Amino acid sequence: MEADTPTRPPVISFYRMLQNLPDFVRNPIPSLNRYLWASGDTFLLFLTPGTKAMVTTRPELIQYVLQKNHRNYKKSYLQTEHLAHFIGRGLLTSNGAYWLQQRRLIQPGFHRKKLAGLMGIMNREIDKYLEQWHERARKGESVEIAHEMMLLTFNVVSRSLFSTGVAVSTLNRLSQNFNAIQSFIVKPIRQPYLIPWYKLTGEWKKHERIAADLKEIVLSIIRQRKQSEERHDDLLDMLLEARYEDTGEGMTDQQLLEECLILLVAGHETTANAMAWAWYLLGRHPEAVDKLRTEIGSVLGKKAPGFDTLPQLEYVNSVLQEVMRLYPPAWILDRIPIEDDEFEGLSLPKGRIIGLYIYGIHHDPQYWPEPEKFDPDRFTKDATRQRPSFAYLPFGGGPRLCIGANFAMMEMQMMLVRILQHFEMTLEQDVPVGLAPYISLQPDREIYIKLRSI
Protein backbone atom coordinates (compact mmCIF):
# COMPACT_ATOMS: atom_id res chain seq x y z
CA MET A 1 0.00 0.00 0.00
CA GLU A 2 1.25 3.42 -0.89
CA ALA A 3 0.81 4.77 2.66
CA ASP A 4 3.07 2.01 4.03
CA THR A 5 5.98 2.96 1.79
CA PRO A 6 8.36 5.23 3.67
CA THR A 7 8.30 8.68 2.08
CA ARG A 8 11.47 9.54 0.17
CA PRO A 9 12.59 13.13 0.61
CA PRO A 10 14.14 14.90 -2.40
CA VAL A 11 17.90 14.43 -2.79
CA ILE A 12 20.35 17.24 -3.65
CA SER A 13 22.65 15.47 -6.07
CA PHE A 14 26.35 15.03 -5.32
CA TYR A 15 27.13 16.90 -8.54
CA ARG A 16 25.07 19.91 -7.39
CA MET A 17 26.74 19.82 -3.97
CA LEU A 18 30.15 19.73 -5.65
CA GLN A 19 29.28 22.76 -7.79
CA ASN A 20 28.34 24.66 -4.63
CA LEU A 21 31.19 23.35 -2.48
CA PRO A 22 33.34 26.51 -2.13
CA ASP A 23 30.27 28.63 -1.30
CA PHE A 24 28.91 25.93 0.98
CA VAL A 25 32.15 25.70 2.94
CA ARG A 26 32.38 29.48 3.31
CA ASN A 27 28.75 29.95 4.36
CA PRO A 28 26.29 27.02 4.13
CA ILE A 29 23.17 29.07 4.98
CA PRO A 30 22.37 30.48 1.48
CA SER A 31 22.78 27.02 -0.12
CA LEU A 32 20.64 25.35 2.55
CA ASN A 33 17.97 28.02 2.02
CA ARG A 34 18.04 27.44 -1.74
CA TYR A 35 17.69 23.68 -1.27
CA LEU A 36 14.75 24.27 1.09
CA TRP A 37 13.08 26.55 -1.38
CA ALA A 38 13.46 23.96 -4.16
CA SER A 39 12.76 20.81 -2.14
CA GLY A 40 10.35 21.59 0.69
CA ASP A 41 10.96 21.31 4.41
CA THR A 42 12.98 18.06 4.38
CA PHE A 43 15.69 16.91 1.96
CA LEU A 44 18.80 14.78 1.69
CA LEU A 45 22.24 16.01 0.70
CA PHE A 46 25.63 14.40 0.31
CA LEU A 47 28.30 14.95 2.97
CA THR A 48 30.75 12.74 1.05
CA PRO A 49 30.15 10.74 -2.18
CA GLY A 50 28.85 7.81 -0.10
CA THR A 51 27.23 9.58 2.88
CA LYS A 52 23.87 11.29 2.84
CA ALA A 53 22.55 13.54 5.59
CA MET A 54 18.99 14.74 6.10
CA VAL A 55 18.13 18.37 6.70
CA THR A 56 14.75 19.41 8.05
CA THR A 57 12.80 22.45 9.20
CA ARG A 58 9.62 20.55 9.97
CA PRO A 59 8.64 21.34 13.59
CA GLU A 60 6.82 18.03 14.17
CA LEU A 61 9.82 16.00 12.99
CA ILE A 62 12.19 18.10 15.09
CA GLN A 63 9.98 17.60 18.12
CA TYR A 64 9.92 13.86 17.44
CA VAL A 65 13.73 13.67 17.29
CA LEU A 66 14.52 16.02 20.20
CA GLN A 67 11.66 15.13 22.51
CA LYS A 68 9.15 12.42 21.69
CA ASN A 69 11.63 9.70 20.71
CA HIS A 70 14.83 11.32 22.04
CA ARG A 71 16.12 8.06 23.53
CA ASN A 72 16.77 6.79 19.99
CA TYR A 73 18.97 9.78 19.09
CA LYS A 74 22.46 10.94 19.92
CA LYS A 75 24.55 13.92 18.87
CA SER A 76 26.81 13.36 15.87
CA TYR A 77 30.61 13.27 15.92
CA LEU A 78 30.52 16.64 14.09
CA GLN A 79 29.01 18.32 17.15
CA THR A 80 30.96 16.45 19.80
CA GLU A 81 34.24 14.84 18.74
CA HIS A 82 36.52 17.79 18.00
CA LEU A 83 35.21 19.87 20.87
CA ALA A 84 35.59 16.87 23.19
CA HIS A 85 39.13 16.26 21.90
CA PHE A 86 40.23 19.73 22.95
CA ILE A 87 37.88 20.58 25.82
CA GLY A 88 36.70 17.20 27.16
CA ARG A 89 33.44 15.36 27.79
CA GLY A 90 31.09 17.69 29.61
CA LEU A 91 27.32 18.00 29.25
CA LEU A 92 27.48 19.48 25.77
CA THR A 93 29.77 16.82 24.31
CA SER A 94 28.58 13.62 26.02
CA ASN A 95 25.84 11.18 25.06
CA GLY A 96 23.77 8.34 26.55
CA ALA A 97 23.91 7.21 30.17
CA TYR A 98 26.88 9.39 31.11
CA TRP A 99 25.14 12.52 29.78
CA LEU A 100 21.93 11.68 31.71
CA GLN A 101 23.83 11.12 34.95
CA GLN A 102 25.63 14.47 34.59
CA ARG A 103 22.50 16.37 33.55
CA ARG A 104 20.59 15.11 36.62
CA LEU A 105 23.46 16.15 38.84
CA ILE A 106 23.95 19.64 37.40
CA GLN A 107 20.38 20.65 36.50
CA PRO A 108 19.34 21.82 40.01
CA GLY A 109 22.16 24.39 39.99
CA PHE A 110 20.51 26.16 37.06
CA HIS A 111 17.07 26.39 38.61
CA ARG A 112 15.66 29.94 38.33
CA LYS A 113 15.74 30.46 42.09
CA LYS A 114 19.43 29.48 42.26
CA LEU A 115 20.15 31.90 39.44
CA ALA A 116 18.71 34.73 41.52
CA GLY A 117 21.81 34.30 43.69
CA LEU A 118 24.03 34.99 40.66
CA MET A 119 22.36 38.28 39.81
CA GLY A 120 24.65 40.22 42.13
CA ILE A 121 27.74 38.81 40.35
CA MET A 122 26.25 39.60 36.94
CA ASN A 123 25.31 43.15 37.93
CA ARG A 124 28.82 43.80 39.29
CA GLU A 125 30.51 42.60 36.10
CA ILE A 126 28.18 44.62 33.89
CA ASP A 127 28.67 47.76 36.01
CA LYS A 128 32.48 47.42 35.81
CA TYR A 129 32.13 47.38 32.07
CA LEU A 130 29.85 50.40 32.03
CA GLU A 131 32.52 52.42 33.86
CA GLN A 132 35.05 51.62 31.13
CA TRP A 133 32.52 52.55 28.47
CA HIS A 134 31.77 55.92 30.10
CA GLU A 135 35.51 56.61 29.94
CA ARG A 136 35.58 55.69 26.25
CA ALA A 137 32.46 57.75 25.55
CA ARG A 138 34.19 60.77 27.17
CA LYS A 139 37.08 60.31 24.76
CA GLY A 140 34.64 60.08 21.82
CA GLU A 141 35.70 56.49 21.04
CA SER A 142 33.49 53.94 19.30
CA VAL A 143 33.32 50.30 20.34
CA GLU A 144 33.37 47.21 18.13
CA ILE A 145 30.29 45.61 19.58
CA ALA A 146 30.87 41.89 18.82
CA HIS A 147 34.31 42.05 20.45
CA GLU A 148 32.99 43.95 23.48
CA MET A 149 30.09 41.54 23.97
CA MET A 150 32.52 38.61 23.79
CA LEU A 151 34.64 40.13 26.58
CA LEU A 152 31.65 41.05 28.70
CA THR A 153 29.90 37.66 28.42
CA PHE A 154 33.15 35.84 29.18
CA ASN A 155 33.55 37.94 32.32
CA VAL A 156 29.95 37.30 33.37
CA VAL A 157 30.07 33.53 32.88
CA SER A 158 33.55 33.06 34.32
CA ARG A 159 32.73 35.18 37.40
CA SER A 160 29.42 33.30 37.80
CA LEU A 161 31.49 30.13 37.83
CA PHE A 162 34.51 31.25 39.83
CA SER A 163 33.34 34.56 41.43
CA THR A 164 36.26 35.91 43.45
CA GLY A 165 39.81 34.76 44.04
CA VAL A 166 40.83 34.50 40.38
CA ALA A 167 43.04 37.26 39.00
CA VAL A 168 41.84 39.34 36.04
CA SER A 169 45.03 38.37 34.16
CA THR A 170 44.14 34.66 34.60
CA LEU A 171 40.64 35.24 33.24
CA ASN A 172 42.11 37.13 30.29
CA ARG A 173 44.43 34.22 29.51
CA LEU A 174 41.51 31.81 29.74
CA SER A 175 39.44 33.99 27.44
CA GLN A 176 42.18 34.22 24.80
CA ASN A 177 42.77 30.46 24.91
CA PHE A 178 39.08 29.70 24.54
CA ASN A 179 38.73 32.05 21.61
CA ALA A 180 41.73 30.46 19.87
CA ILE A 181 40.30 26.97 20.29
CA GLN A 182 36.77 27.92 19.30
CA SER A 183 37.93 29.59 16.10
CA PHE A 184 40.13 26.60 15.26
CA ILE A 185 37.56 23.86 15.93
CA VAL A 186 35.22 25.06 13.22
CA LYS A 187 37.87 24.27 10.57
CA PRO A 188 37.98 20.46 10.98
CA ILE A 189 34.18 20.43 11.34
CA ARG A 190 33.70 22.23 8.01
CA GLN A 191 36.55 20.54 6.15
CA PRO A 192 37.36 17.22 7.85
CA TYR A 193 39.55 16.20 4.88
CA LEU A 194 42.04 18.91 5.95
CA ILE A 195 42.71 17.30 9.37
CA PRO A 196 45.89 15.50 8.10
CA TRP A 197 47.09 18.89 6.81
CA TYR A 198 46.48 20.58 10.20
CA LYS A 199 48.40 17.74 11.84
CA LEU A 200 51.27 18.04 9.35
CA THR A 201 51.61 21.80 9.74
CA GLY A 202 51.58 21.68 13.55
CA GLU A 203 48.26 23.62 13.86
CA TRP A 204 46.61 20.68 15.59
CA LYS A 205 49.43 20.30 18.14
CA LYS A 206 49.52 24.04 18.74
CA HIS A 207 45.83 24.00 19.73
CA GLU A 208 46.33 20.90 21.86
CA ARG A 209 48.96 22.86 23.78
CA ILE A 210 46.59 25.80 24.19
CA ALA A 211 43.91 23.39 25.49
CA ALA A 212 46.43 21.86 27.92
CA ASP A 213 47.21 25.34 29.27
CA LEU A 214 43.47 26.02 29.70
CA LYS A 215 42.98 22.78 31.59
CA GLU A 216 45.90 23.47 33.89
CA ILE A 217 44.54 26.90 34.82
CA VAL A 218 41.01 25.65 35.50
CA LEU A 219 42.22 22.59 37.43
CA SER A 220 44.33 24.76 39.70
CA ILE A 221 41.31 27.03 40.38
CA ILE A 222 39.25 23.93 41.29
CA ARG A 223 41.97 22.53 43.59
CA GLN A 224 42.46 25.85 45.37
CA ARG A 225 38.74 26.13 45.93
CA LYS A 226 38.55 22.61 47.35
CA GLN A 227 41.17 23.52 49.92
CA SER A 228 39.52 26.78 50.95
CA GLU A 229 36.88 26.86 53.68
CA GLU A 230 35.16 29.93 52.27
CA ARG A 231 31.71 29.81 50.59
CA HIS A 232 31.29 31.72 47.35
CA ASP A 233 27.73 30.85 46.25
CA ASP A 234 28.81 30.59 42.63
CA LEU A 235 28.43 27.83 40.06
CA LEU A 236 31.68 26.14 41.12
CA ASP A 237 30.37 25.79 44.70
CA MET A 238 27.25 24.24 43.20
CA LEU A 239 29.30 21.75 41.13
CA LEU A 240 31.47 20.88 44.14
CA GLU A 241 28.48 20.29 46.39
CA ALA A 242 26.43 18.22 43.90
CA ARG A 243 26.15 14.53 44.87
CA TYR A 244 25.19 11.53 42.72
CA GLU A 245 21.93 10.07 44.01
CA ASP A 246 23.08 6.44 43.95
CA THR A 247 26.54 6.73 45.54
CA GLY A 248 26.30 9.99 47.48
CA GLU A 249 29.72 10.87 45.99
CA GLY A 250 30.65 14.13 44.28
CA MET A 251 32.42 14.57 40.92
CA THR A 252 36.11 13.76 40.48
CA ASP A 253 38.52 16.62 39.69
CA GLN A 254 38.58 15.48 36.05
CA GLN A 255 34.78 15.61 35.80
CA LEU A 256 34.67 19.00 37.51
CA LEU A 257 37.27 20.26 35.07
CA GLU A 258 35.37 19.04 32.03
CA GLU A 259 32.04 20.47 33.19
CA CYS A 260 33.61 23.86 34.00
CA LEU A 261 35.27 24.03 30.57
CA ILE A 262 32.02 23.14 28.84
CA LEU A 263 30.06 25.78 30.76
CA LEU A 264 32.63 28.41 29.81
CA VAL A 265 32.54 27.39 26.14
CA ALA A 266 28.78 26.98 25.85
CA GLY A 267 27.99 29.99 27.98
CA HIS A 268 29.90 32.78 26.36
CA GLU A 269 30.10 32.91 22.56
CA THR A 270 26.39 32.15 22.00
CA THR A 271 25.28 34.94 24.34
CA ALA A 272 27.87 37.36 22.94
CA ASN A 273 26.68 36.81 19.38
CA ALA A 274 23.03 37.21 20.32
CA MET A 275 23.89 40.53 22.00
CA ALA A 276 25.99 41.75 19.06
CA TRP A 277 23.02 41.11 16.74
CA ALA A 278 20.73 42.82 19.25
CA TRP A 279 22.74 46.06 19.12
CA TYR A 280 22.94 45.89 15.35
CA LEU A 281 19.16 45.49 15.01
CA LEU A 282 18.40 48.15 17.61
CA GLY A 283 20.78 50.51 15.78
CA ARG A 284 18.55 50.08 12.73
CA HIS A 285 15.25 50.27 14.63
CA PRO A 286 15.10 53.42 16.77
CA GLU A 287 11.34 52.91 17.25
CA ALA A 288 12.10 49.69 19.18
CA VAL A 289 14.68 51.53 21.30
CA ASP A 290 12.04 54.16 22.18
CA LYS A 291 9.65 51.42 23.30
CA LEU A 292 12.40 49.77 25.33
CA ARG A 293 13.29 53.06 27.04
CA THR A 294 9.64 53.69 27.90
CA GLU A 295 9.25 50.24 29.45
CA ILE A 296 12.55 50.35 31.33
CA GLY A 297 11.78 53.88 32.56
CA SER A 298 8.37 52.93 33.91
CA VAL A 299 9.41 49.62 35.54
CA LEU A 300 12.88 50.56 36.84
CA GLY A 301 13.76 54.20 36.28
CA LYS A 302 17.54 54.20 36.72
CA LYS A 303 17.59 51.22 39.13
CA ALA A 304 19.29 47.95 38.16
CA PRO A 305 16.86 45.12 37.39
CA GLY A 306 16.24 42.54 40.11
CA PHE A 307 14.82 39.02 40.15
CA ASP A 308 11.30 40.33 40.81
CA THR A 309 11.40 43.15 38.21
CA LEU A 310 12.86 41.22 35.22
CA PRO A 311 9.57 39.41 34.42
CA GLN A 312 7.82 42.80 34.15
CA LEU A 313 10.10 43.78 31.24
CA GLU A 314 7.97 42.08 28.59
CA TYR A 315 9.14 44.15 25.63
CA VAL A 316 12.80 43.61 26.58
CA ASN A 317 12.06 39.90 26.49
CA SER A 318 10.25 40.14 23.11
CA VAL A 319 13.16 42.07 21.56
CA LEU A 320 15.67 39.42 22.65
CA GLN A 321 13.43 36.60 21.39
CA GLU A 322 13.06 38.34 18.02
CA VAL A 323 16.84 38.85 17.83
CA MET A 324 17.38 35.11 18.34
CA ARG A 325 14.69 34.30 15.80
CA LEU A 326 16.40 36.32 13.09
CA TYR A 327 19.92 35.35 14.19
CA PRO A 328 19.77 32.10 16.17
CA PRO A 329 23.24 31.66 17.73
CA ALA A 330 22.85 27.85 17.51
CA TRP A 331 21.82 27.97 13.86
CA ILE A 332 21.80 24.19 13.28
CA LEU A 333 21.72 21.15 15.59
CA ASP A 334 22.16 17.54 14.67
CA ARG A 335 21.17 14.09 15.82
CA ILE A 336 21.79 10.50 14.65
CA PRO A 337 19.25 7.65 15.02
CA ILE A 338 20.75 4.88 17.18
CA GLU A 339 18.34 2.34 15.60
CA ASP A 340 16.31 2.53 12.35
CA ASP A 341 13.30 4.75 12.90
CA GLU A 342 10.37 6.20 10.96
CA PHE A 343 8.30 9.35 11.32
CA GLU A 344 4.95 9.55 9.51
CA GLY A 345 6.25 7.32 6.75
CA LEU A 346 9.63 9.06 6.50
CA SER A 347 12.50 6.64 6.93
CA LEU A 348 15.19 7.64 9.47
CA PRO A 349 17.89 5.01 9.06
CA LYS A 350 20.34 4.17 11.84
CA GLY A 351 23.50 6.27 11.58
CA ARG A 352 22.16 8.99 9.23
CA ILE A 353 22.95 12.52 10.38
CA ILE A 354 19.79 14.63 10.69
CA GLY A 355 20.42 18.39 10.58
CA LEU A 356 17.76 20.32 12.52
CA TYR A 357 18.08 23.57 10.65
CA ILE A 358 17.04 26.18 13.20
CA TYR A 359 17.90 29.19 11.02
CA GLY A 360 15.58 27.77 8.32
CA ILE A 361 12.65 27.21 10.73
CA HIS A 362 13.05 30.69 12.21
CA HIS A 363 12.76 32.19 8.71
CA ASP A 364 9.92 30.00 7.43
CA PRO A 365 7.09 32.31 6.19
CA GLN A 366 4.56 29.67 7.19
CA TYR A 367 5.17 30.54 10.84
CA TRP A 368 6.77 33.98 10.48
CA PRO A 369 5.04 36.28 7.94
CA GLU A 370 7.60 38.62 6.32
CA PRO A 371 10.34 36.58 7.98
CA GLU A 372 13.16 39.08 7.35
CA LYS A 373 11.31 41.88 9.16
CA PHE A 374 12.38 42.74 12.73
CA ASP A 375 9.13 42.66 14.68
CA PRO A 376 9.34 41.95 18.43
CA ASP A 377 5.51 41.88 18.63
CA ARG A 378 5.66 38.37 17.20
CA PHE A 379 6.48 37.36 20.77
CA THR A 380 3.44 38.66 22.62
CA LYS A 381 1.88 35.84 24.68
CA ASP A 382 -1.09 35.54 22.27
CA ALA A 383 1.04 35.37 19.12
CA THR A 384 3.35 32.78 20.71
CA ARG A 385 0.43 30.50 21.65
CA GLN A 386 -0.65 30.28 17.99
CA ARG A 387 2.61 28.74 16.70
CA PRO A 388 3.71 25.10 16.91
CA SER A 389 6.10 24.90 19.88
CA PHE A 390 9.04 23.62 17.80
CA ALA A 391 8.76 26.46 15.25
CA TYR A 392 10.98 28.48 17.59
CA LEU A 393 13.89 26.84 19.36
CA PRO A 394 16.93 29.06 19.95
CA PHE A 395 17.78 26.94 23.00
CA GLY A 396 16.99 23.56 21.41
CA GLY A 397 14.28 21.36 22.92
CA GLY A 398 13.46 18.16 24.78
CA PRO A 399 15.65 16.82 27.59
CA ARG A 400 18.81 18.35 26.07
CA LEU A 401 17.35 21.85 26.07
CA CYS A 402 20.11 24.35 26.86
CA ILE A 403 20.80 24.07 30.58
CA GLY A 404 21.86 27.73 30.56
CA ALA A 405 18.68 29.08 28.87
CA ASN A 406 17.41 30.91 31.98
CA PHE A 407 20.92 32.08 32.83
CA ALA A 408 21.37 33.45 29.29
CA MET A 409 17.99 35.20 29.21
CA MET A 410 18.62 36.81 32.58
CA GLU A 411 22.12 37.88 31.57
CA MET A 412 21.00 39.32 28.23
CA GLN A 413 18.06 41.18 29.78
CA MET A 414 20.37 42.70 32.37
CA MET A 415 22.98 43.71 29.79
CA LEU A 416 20.38 45.26 27.50
CA VAL A 417 18.70 47.19 30.31
CA ARG A 418 21.87 48.44 32.03
CA ILE A 419 23.49 49.56 28.78
CA LEU A 420 20.36 51.42 27.65
CA GLN A 421 20.07 53.08 31.07
CA HIS A 422 23.61 54.43 30.65
CA PHE A 423 24.13 55.06 26.93
CA GLU A 424 22.70 56.16 23.66
CA MET A 425 24.03 53.73 21.07
CA THR A 426 24.30 54.69 17.38
CA LEU A 427 25.67 52.60 14.52
CA GLU A 428 28.71 54.30 13.05
CA GLN A 429 27.68 53.05 9.61
CA ASP A 430 24.17 51.85 8.82
CA VAL A 431 25.06 49.13 6.31
CA PRO A 432 23.70 45.58 6.12
CA VAL A 433 25.74 42.97 7.98
CA GLY A 434 25.90 39.41 6.65
CA LEU A 435 26.02 36.00 8.31
CA ALA A 436 29.15 34.15 9.38
CA PRO A 437 27.89 30.78 10.63
CA TYR A 438 30.74 29.31 12.67
CA ILE A 439 29.98 27.20 15.73
CA SER A 440 27.56 29.97 16.53
CA LEU A 441 26.12 32.54 14.13
CA GLN A 442 28.33 35.63 14.03
CA PRO A 443 28.18 38.93 12.13
CA ASP A 444 30.42 38.71 9.05
CA ARG A 445 32.11 42.02 9.73
CA GLU A 446 32.94 44.40 12.54
CA ILE A 447 30.11 46.61 13.83
CA TYR A 448 31.20 49.92 15.34
CA ILE A 449 28.88 51.73 17.73
CA LYS A 450 29.17 55.33 18.97
CA LEU A 451 28.47 55.72 22.67
CA ARG A 452 26.96 58.77 24.33
CA SER A 453 26.66 58.71 28.11
CA ILE A 454 23.19 59.68 29.40
Ligand code: HEM
Ligand atom coordinates in the same frame (compact mmCIF):
# COMPACT_ATOMS: atom_id res chain seq x y z
C1 HEM B 1 21.93 33.00 23.90
C2 HEM B 1 22.65 32.10 24.53
C3 HEM B 1 22.59 30.62 24.31
C4 HEM B 1 22.06 29.90 23.28
C5 HEM B 1 21.37 30.43 22.02
C6 HEM B 1 22.27 28.50 23.58
C7 HEM B 1 21.83 27.46 22.79
C8 HEM B 1 21.94 26.13 23.13
C9 HEM B 1 21.36 25.04 22.39
C10 HEM B 1 20.56 25.17 21.10
C11 HEM B 1 21.67 23.89 23.03
C12 HEM B 1 21.22 22.48 22.65
C13 HEM B 1 22.22 21.79 21.77
C14 HEM B 1 21.69 20.46 21.23
O1 HEM B 1 20.63 20.01 21.64
O2 HEM B 1 22.36 19.88 20.37
C15 HEM B 1 22.48 24.24 24.18
C16 HEM B 1 23.00 23.33 25.07
C17 HEM B 1 23.78 23.70 26.15
N1 HEM B 1 24.03 24.97 26.60
FE1 HEM B 1 23.37 26.68 25.78
N2 HEM B 1 22.92 28.41 24.78
C18 HEM B 1 23.12 29.67 25.27
C19 HEM B 1 23.70 30.01 26.47
C20 HEM B 1 24.22 29.12 27.38
C21 HEM B 1 24.79 29.48 28.66
C22 HEM B 1 24.86 30.91 29.22
C23 HEM B 1 25.24 28.33 29.23
C24 HEM B 1 25.92 28.09 30.55
C25 HEM B 1 26.14 29.00 31.47
C26 HEM B 1 24.94 27.24 28.31
C27 HEM B 1 25.26 25.92 28.51
C28 HEM B 1 24.82 24.89 27.72
C29 HEM B 1 25.12 23.48 28.00
C30 HEM B 1 25.98 22.94 29.13
C31 HEM B 1 24.45 22.74 27.01
C32 HEM B 1 24.41 21.22 26.89
C33 HEM B 1 23.18 20.74 27.62
C34 HEM B 1 22.94 19.25 27.50
O3 HEM B 1 23.17 18.67 26.45
O4 HEM B 1 22.48 18.68 28.50
N3 HEM B 1 24.31 27.76 27.21
N4 HEM B 1 22.61 25.60 24.23
